[in-house]
Amino acid sequence: MEQRITQFFERYVKGMYFPEMHLTDIIEILIIAFLVYQIMIWIKNTKAWMLMKGIVVLGVFIFLAAIFQMHTILWLAKNSVTVMATAVIVVFQPELRRALEKLGERKFISSMVIFDTNKEHGRFSEETIEGIVDASFIMGKARTGALIVVEQAIKLTEYESTGIRLDCLVSSQVLINIFEHNTPLHDGAIIVRNDRIVSATCYLPLSDNMGLSKELGTRHRAAVGMSEVSDALIIVVSEETGMVSVAQGGRLSRNLTKEQLRERLEYIQNKKTGSTLISKWKGRLHHERTSEK
Numbered sequence: 001m002e003q004r005i006t007q008f009f010e011r012y013v014k015g016m017y018f019p020e021m022h023l024t025d026i027i028e029i030l031i032i033a034f035l036v037y038q039i040m041i042w043i044k045n046t047k048a049w050m051l052m053k054g055i056v057v058l059g060v061f062i063f064l065a066a067i068f069q070m071h072t073i074l075w076l077a078k079n080s081v082t083v084m085a086t087a088v089i090v091v092f093q094p095e096l097r098r099a100l101e102k103l104g105e106r107k108f109i110s111s112m113v114i115f116d117t118n119k120e121h122g123r124f125s126e127e128t129i130e131g132i133v134d135a136s137f138i139m140g141k142a143r144t145g146a147l148i149v150v151e152q153a154i155k156l157t158e159y160e161s162t163g164i165r166l167d168c169l170v171s172s173q174v175l176i177n178i179f180e181h182n183t184p185l186h187d188g189a190i191i192v193r194n195d196r197i198v199s200a201t202c203y204l205p206l207s208d209n210m211g212l213s214k215e216l217g218t219r220h221r222a223a224v225g226m227s228e229v230s231d232a233l234i235i236v237v238s239e240e241t242g243m244v245s246v247a248q249g250g251r252l253s254r255n256l257t258k259e260q261l262r263e264r265l266e267y268i269q270n271k272k273t274g275s276t277l278i279s280k281w282k283g284r285l286h287h288e289r290t291s292e293k
Contacts (some may be wrong), residue, residue: 011244016173020100029225032256048189051088051092052263061073062077065077069092070158085174090158123152123194123268123269124170124192124194124195124269125151125195127171127195128169128170128192128194128195129168129175129262129265129266130168130172131170131171131172131175131259132148132175132192132209132235132265133258133261133265134172134176135150135171135172135173136175136235136244136261137244137258137261138172138176139175139176139179139237140237140238140242140243140244141242142242143239143240143242144176144179144180144181144237144239145179145219145238146175146179146235146236147188147190147204147219147222147223147231147234147235147236147237147238148175148178148189148190148192148203148234148235148236149189149190149191149192149204149226149233149234150192150232150233150234150235150265150268151191151192151193152230152231152232152233153228153231154230154231154232156191156193156230156232159189159191159199159202159203159204159226160191160198160199160202161199161200162187162202162203163189163190163191163200163202163203164185164199164200164201165195165198165199166176166190166198166199166200167196167197167198168196168197169195169196169197169286170192170195170196170197172206174197175190175197178190178197178200179237180229184201185200185201186200188200188201188203188204189203189222189226190202191203204222204223204225204226204234205222205228205229206218206221206222206223206225206227207222207224207225207228207250208225209224209228209250212224212252215271216252217238217240219236219238219239220236220238220245220247220252220283223235223236223247223252224247224250224251224252225244226247227247227248227249227250227251227252228250229248230247231248233246233247233248233264233265233268234246234247234248235261243255244261246261246264248264
């Protein structure tokens with residue numbers, strides 16, 4: 001038996017090359033794997049998915065042309081690479097911009113810290129939570145559409161400037177008044193910062209996510225789009241069904257109850273500034289339970 005094992009190693013293993021591995025090599029592999037994974041997720045949820053399928057089909061044709069020595073096709077492919085790359089950048093400029101924005105949002109150093117002792121008090125009071133929850137379900141019962149953006153770490157100054165600036169405390173009465181039909185401020189979204197409404201009638205970016213249900217209208221797509229470019233929590237009240245939904249991190253959780261909405265608001269209220277790997281993983285699992293499939 002020993003002789004057979006020795007013969008096996010001498011025949012198949014002895015001549016093989018095993019590169020020397022260092023800690024930096026392992027870290028480099030993990031970083032590349034993470035970046036490739038994020039790029040694949042981004043491609044799948046945007047128009048770039050169609051582009052990727054087109055590139056794969058084109059690559060198969062070029063591969064076949066190389067096998068059968070089709071010189072004209074190979075010459076065309078070789079000379080059109082630069083033009084095609086430029087065309088891709090121009091056509092998909094919004095998607096590329098959004099991908100870079102998402103990359104800039106990630107705090108890589110803080111996310112690698114497992115234990116974080118820096119604590120931050122709640123960003124808004126219990127009265128604000130109760131006001132948002134009560135107003136959302138009162139408006140849902142009356143079939144009044146609403147779009148409420150609750151700001152977190154990333155400042156939404158760019159989107160705040162698209163609306164009418166306000167400075168008032170959050171309360172259920174104020175929110176219901178703002179979104180009442182045929183009033184000057186009912187159209188668009190409001191932005192809540194801490195305990196105050198800072199802007200109304202704001203324009204939000206629409207999501208290009210192909211996986212969203214076709215039943216969803218502009219209001220829900222705007223909520224998901226905003227959650228894709230920021231860390232904000234966006235509450236949507238449907239004008240057609242009266243359902244209350246929440247968009248966060250590019251995911252839409254539909255038909256929430258009062259308790260579930262309150263939990264989501266309390267979660268971001270008490271969240272620490274430095275997000276750790278453990279807290280991010282727990283939060284993602286918690287949110288995926290109610291996410292749209």
